Amino acid sequence: MQFQSILILTGAGISAESGVDTFRDVGGIWSKVRLEDVATPEGFARDPAMVHDFYNQRRAGLAGVKPNPAHHALARLEREFSGSVTVVTQNIDDLHERAGSRGVIHMHGELAKALCARCGTRGPSPDQLSTELACRQCGSLAGMRPDVVWFGEMPYHMDMIYDRLAAADLFVSIGTSGAVYPAAGFVEDARANGSRTLELNLEPSAGTMLFSEARHGPASRLVPDFVDELLARR
Ligand code: NAD
Numbered sequence: 001m002q003f004q005s006i007l008i009l010t011g012a013g014i015s016a017e018s019g020v021d022t023f024r025d026v027g028g029i030w031s032k033v034r035l036e037d038v039a040t041p042e043g044f045a046r047d048p049a050m051v052h053d054f055y056n057q058r059r060a061g062l063a064g065v066k067p068n069p070a071h072h073a074l075a076r077l078e079r080e081f082s083g084s085v086t087v088v089t090q091n092i093d094d095l096h097e098r099a100g101s102r103g104v105i106h107m108h109g110e111l112a113k114a115l116c117a118r119c120g121t122r123g124p125s126p127d128q129l130s131t132e133l134a135c136r137q138c139g140s141l142a143g144m145r146p147d148v149v150w151f152g153e154m155p156y157h158m159d160m161i162y163d164r165l166a167a168a169d170l171f172v173s174i175g176t177s178g179a180v181y182p183a184a185g186f187v188e189d190a191r192a193n194g195s196r197t198l199e200l201n202l203e204p205s206a207g208t209m210l211f212s213e214a215r216h217g218p219a220s221r222l223v224p225d226f227v228d229e230l231l232a233r234r
């Protein structure tokens, strides 16, 4: 079967082999720090310095990592595939962009961006965000935060994502545990649209039974193999 339009969802697992910690694996981020403290609006209101420190450390960590063969394979697919390819990521790192992917949709925001909670102004984040940093637009000191979607907040670009999902004849989920909605529900939306669905993950995710096909193993092997297979069908 020749596909025309592919929507690819990625999660922390695609960046794991680049050395970026995942969340729910053994030793993952949520086993070291309470998500209620650093990934909720309540946590930021309670202790903004702790939240800035958490994301400043993750931002600093990105300087030392690079895209792995899975990121590069998706960029190659975008370049060489005859139909349309959309990458939607739950990740807040920039490894897809650094591998050459364009038009990546970051539904959970980006570490590289800062947002003023007071006036909504967005811009490139300094390496170290802090409560001492005033918003250039409204001057507020207490407003600057990482431009990242926290638990309880609405993910970004959902209308665009659902439009692209409805138009896709293939939905591929890579490196996500299927623990967080709405991303975890995309496979059901894809099935309802009659799309084929494929899971590429280290181990079965919470929704693995919903996929028409699931392949388990490291993304750095599974994703290049999948792209080779797809491009050979031309
Ligand atoms: P959710 O209910 O979709 O997530 C389910 C999982 O999130 C739970 O299994 C648990 O692991 C965790 N979780 C969520 N809120 C929690 C809390 N208050 N205490 C403990 N565990 C909690 O999460 P949600 O609240 O509906 O999140 C809404 C949206 O926020 C999600 O759809 C997601 O897109 C986004 N989000 C972003 C981040 C981030 O760090 N970028 C983190 C979580 C969620």
Ligand code: APR
Pocket: 010, 011, 012, 013, 014, 016, 017, 022, 023, 024, 025, 028, 090, 091, 108, 174, 175, 176, 177, 178, 179, 180, 200, 201, 202, 203, 204, 205, 217, 218, 219, 220
């Ligand atoms: N190759 C492929 N998959 C992998 C690899 C790898 N090398 N290493 C880990 N994985 C898989 C794990 O098996 C797991 O299913 O990646 C998944 C990572 O799951 P999580 O840590 O839950 O990360 P993710 O699914 O992206 O979390 C979703 O939750 O905390 C929020 O906003 C945060 O975006 C995140 C969201």
Ligand code: ZN
Pocket: 116, 117, 118, 119, 120, 121, 135, 136, 137, 138, 139, 140, 143
């Ligand atoms: Zn402002």
